[in-house]
Amino acid sequence: MNENTQNQQSSIVVSPETDALVEQAQAIAEQDADLKQETKALVEAIKKRAQAEIQAAEELTREAYLSAVRRAKEAIAQTQLIAPDRIEQSVQRIQRETQQNWQSIVNEIHQLGDRLGDAAKAAWAALTRSKS
DSSP states (O other): OOHHHHHHHHHOOOOHHHHHHHHHOHHHHTSOHHHHHHHHHHHHHHHHHHHHHHHHHHHHHHHHHHHHHHHHHHHHHHOOSSOHHHHHHHHHHHHHHHHHHHHHHHHHHHHHHHHHHHHHHHHHHHHHOOOO
16 A cells, blocks of 8 residues: 555545445455445545535535525616515515425435435445455
């Protein structure tokens, strides 16, 4: 194992769940510690990447949502063609609808995260499946 690989390993903290998963895998159980550690690091890297992608998507979507609500409210406030109470009702309706849309987006992002986790587990199962 070279120094670069050792540095990469030391920067990845393996969760107890991943540790148990790798230790229980039949195809890996008999392997040496280096192979097990590399496999654990790979699984952790996949999990962390999926989590980072989900978080980035949530933040981006939230920022876009807040920006759209602000712009809509400003545009409505600048337009004096409608009575102020009607403007407020419209803003409230837009906020309700946007909140519903936001919740739907967050749910879809979480479902994507679940699917990515399931895909990582399936990939792991395929890698560790015995050939017999």
